[in-house]
Amino acid sequence: MEYPDRFQVIVIGGGHAGTEAALAAARSGARTLLLTHNIETLGQMSCNPAIGGIGKSHLVKEIDALGGAMAEATDLAGIQFRVLNSRKGPAVRATRAQADRVRYKAAIRGMLENQANLTLFQQGVDDLIVDNDTVTGVVTQTGIRFMADTVVLCTGTFLGGIIHVGLDHHAGGRAGDPPANALAQRLRALPFRVDRLKTGTPPRIDAKSVDFSRLEPQPGDTPLPVMSYLGSRDQHPRQVECHIAHTNERTHEIIFANLDRSPMYSGVIEGVGPRYCPSIEDKVHRFADKTSHQVFIEPEGLETHELYPNGISTSLPFDVQLQVVRSIVGLENAHITRPGYAIEYDFFDPRDLRHSLETKFIHNLYFAGQINGTTGYEEAGAQGLLAGLNAARRARGEDAWWPRRDEAYLGVLVDDLISMGTQEPYRMFTSRAEYRLLLREDNADLRLTEAGRRLGLVDDRRWQAFSTKRERIERENERLRTTWIQPGTPGAERLAEKLGQPLAREYNLMDLLKRPELGYADVASLKGEPVDDEPVAEQVQIEAKYAGYIARQQDEIERLKRHEATPLPEGLDYAKVEGLSHEIRQKLASARPATLGQAGRLSGVTPAAVSILLIHLKKRR
Ligand code: FAD
Numbered sequence: 001m002e003y004p005d006r007f008q009v010i011v012i013g014g015g016h017a018g019t020e021a022a023l024a025a026a027r028s029g030a031r032t033l034l035l036t037h038n039i040e041t042l043g044q045m046s047c048n049p050a051i052g053g054i055g056k057s058h059l060v061k062e063i064d065a066l067g068g069a070m071a072e073a074t075d076l077a078g079i080q081f082r083v084l085n086s087r088k089g090p091a092v093r094a095t096r097a098q099a100d101r102v103r104y105k106a107a108i109r110g111m112l113e114n115q116a117n118l119t120l121f122q123q124g125v126d127d128l129i130v131d132n133d134t135v136t137g138v139v140t141q142t143g144i145r146f147m148a149d150t151v152v153l154c155t156g157t158f159l160g161g162i163i164h165v166g167l168d169h170h171a172g173g174r175a176g177d178p179p180a181n182a183l184a185q186r187l188r189a190l191p192f193r194v195d196r197l198k199t200g201t202p203p204r205i206d207a208k209s210v211d212f213s214r215l216e217p218q219p220g221d222t223p224l225p226v227m228s229y230l231g232s233r234d235q236h237p238r239q240v241e242c243h244i245a246h247t248n249e250r251t252h253e254i255i256f257a258n259l260d261r262s263p264m265y266s267g268v269i270e271g272v273g274p275r276y277c278p279s280i281e282d283k284v285h286r287f288a289d290k291t292s293h294q295v296f297i298e299p300e301g302l303e304t305h306e307l308y309p310n311g312i313s314t315s316l317p318f319d320v321q322l323q324v325v326r327s328i329v330g331l332e333n334a335h336i337t338r339p340g341y342a343i344e345y346d347f348f349d350p351r352d353l354r355h356s357l358e359t360k361f362i363h364n365l366y367f368a369g370q371i372n373g374t375t376g377y378e379e380a381g382a383q384g385l386l387a388g389l390n391a392a393r394r395a396r397g398e399d400a401w402w403p404r405r406d407e408a409y410l411g412v413l414v415d416d417l418i419s420m421g422t423q424e425p426y427r428m429f430t431s432r433a434e435y436r437l438l439l440r441e442d443n444a445d446l447r448l449t450e451a452g453r454r455l456g457l458v459d460d461r462r463w464q465a466f467s468t469k470r471e472r473i474e475r476e477n478e479r480l481r482t483t484w485i486q487p488g489t490p491g492a493e494r495l496a497e498k499l500g501q502p503l504a505r506e507y508n509l510m511d512l513l514k515r516p517e518l519g520y521a522d523v524a525s526l527k528g529e530p531v532d533d534e535p536v537a538e539q540v541q542i543e544a545k546y547a548g549y550i551a552r553q554q555d556e557i558e559r560l561k562r563h564e565a566t567p568l569p570e571g572l573d574y575a576k577v578e579g580l581s582h583e584i585r586q587k588l589a590s591a592r593p594a595t596l597g598q599a600g601r602l603s604g605v606t607p608a609a610v611s612i613l614l615i616h617l618k619k620r621r
Pocket residue numbers: 012013014015016017018035036037038041042044045046047048123124125126154155156157158159173174177179180183199200201277313341342343368369370371374375376377380381
């Protein structure tokens with residue numbers, strides 16, 4: 001049958017990409033349908049119940065700034081919060097939260113159910129309706145046809161999914177869920193480039209069988225970090241400790257002795273696994289000289305005894321998994337509640353996508369999440385938001401939107417994927433961004449909320465909170481710039497002590513804040529009232545301390561923009577341009593772009609490479 005209502009956007013898949021896609025499309029005003037296998041698994045965390053971490057929290061905060069769900073759900077579900085790299089510079093600082101997986105799912109489901117313009121429907125999708133290279137709808141398992149202007153595919157690890165435990169394998173989308181094989185076949189018949197990737201998860205352990213006295217406790221941070229710009233500490237549920245355990249020589253012996261029973265090492269698995277989140281057998285094999293690896297023992301929630309041993313993802317047979325776990329100090333009597341496994345799945349070459357995440361071959365069809373070769377909830381959520389928004393905009397006849405590389409990690413993510421593709425599961429790192437100091441997790445709201453508001457993604461509550469914060473920052477910056485203190489001003493001696501020398505002349509508070517020895521708390525109350533608002537004070541301090549570097553990065557961006565039209569000589573020998581990688585030299589030599597702007601838009605030619613070209617041109621003159 002054909003469903004009587006027509007939609008503007010259909011999203012397939014209720015994982016992290018799908019839920020953000022559906023919310024963004026609906027928030028921006030499009031009549032949206034979210035179709036998924038099972039409403040109970042909306043927002044399910046397939047692997048570790050943790051959100052954020054290095055490079056990833058930047059994406060979570062960008063999703064948040066654009067009105068998305070992930071950060072707010074994390075504040076409602078987080079049972080341990082930490083700021084990683086807290087002693088390093090603000091560019092690489094990253095918030096990470098261990099979440100209660102049941103609370104996280106409930107928070108996401110609540111947001112979906114309460115979202116205006118959004119309809120949920122539980123059923124697998126088996127087919128796409130394609131008419132003249134344009135998608136016009138989908139067909140479910142039971143033959144219901146839903147028609148729409150646009151379709152966003154967010155099917156995760158489910159396409160052609162095969163689950164491996166040792167040398168046994170069976171079809172599955174993730175443990176306990178069926179694969180999406182009919183849809184996988186349909187997609188393979190379309191002209192997309194398709195390949196296989198794999199990922200894995202560790203066995204889960206019953207906390208009642210663990211001797212915590214032999215593990216090292218790892219508490220969360222105080223004061224408690226918050227993930228969403230609208231969040232507060234009071235929203236967090238009860239906080240708990242994680243623990244640290246270690247593998248040892250015995251663990252590694254067991255793994256080595258059983259490598260022939262690993263589907264990865266016996267050649268049963270063809271897909272490439274995540275380099276930065278390797279299985280324990282991979283780690284032991286690759287770093288054979290290391291006698292121990294850390295294992296973070298993380299709770300899965302407040303109302304469960306299940307633990308997630310982060311660091312021993314594995315596809316070894318169950319009997320070996322049990323030996324591996326029990327060889328670890330503190331886990332000698334551990335009971336495994338669920339075996340670890342690896343999963344292989346289809347992904348589509350993201351070079352077949354546009355910046356909007358629309359596919360190049362089928363109009364009005366968008367791909368987001370693991371289907372594009374990424375790994376991680378955050379990467380999936382960010383793509384989902386962008387694809388859902390652009391699908392809605394297409395349905396309304398509006399132009400696509402995406403942030404540039406110098407505006408957001410989301411811009412870096414999409415640009416990397418569509419220009420370079422990926423040979424292994426792609427995850428975000430701060431090192432992937434050229435303008436790290438501009439793209440911090442603390443300023444994602446300042447970078448993106450205004451665009452989000454214009455795009456219809458940011459509601460009044462968020463806009464109000466953001467506008468107040470921005471105004472306060474501006475007002476405080478102005479106060480610091482115009483408040484002067486003299487050598488005799490009360491409190492100046494305290495400053496002199498910190499500076500190791502007396503104040504030689506009159507300074508304004510902003511100049512003092514730029515001094516490395518002084519913080520906001522030292523200078524702000526010297527004269528007048530400091531702001532009683534942590535994020536505002538933090539922003540004022542970071543902008544002051546890094547003003548020089550930030551200005552330099554901004555200049556570089558402006559410089560590259562100005563040189564868009566600079567011509568590249570026809571006979572330029574790229575082999576002689578020092579500092580370019582071999583791959584980029586080849587690309588430029590074969591494409592022979594006419595201008596620097598054209599060079600920068602070639603797949604894989606980074607802004608850093610364009611800078612090198614610019615310097616080369618200047619030297620030639
Ligand atoms: P998913 O979260 O997989 O969601 C897909 C959704 O689509 C599901 O709701 C599914 O039911 C639905 N669906 C699929 N096909 C259909 C269909 N035909 N019709 C209707 N609905 C459909 N990430 C890491 O960063 N580190 C890790 O160590 C890690 N390990 C992992 C281990 C395992 C075993 C798995 C399965 C995943 C792992 N991940 C890991 C990846 C992480 O779970 C994903 O990156 C993330 O969940 C991707 O989000 P997504 O929305 O693209 O897909």
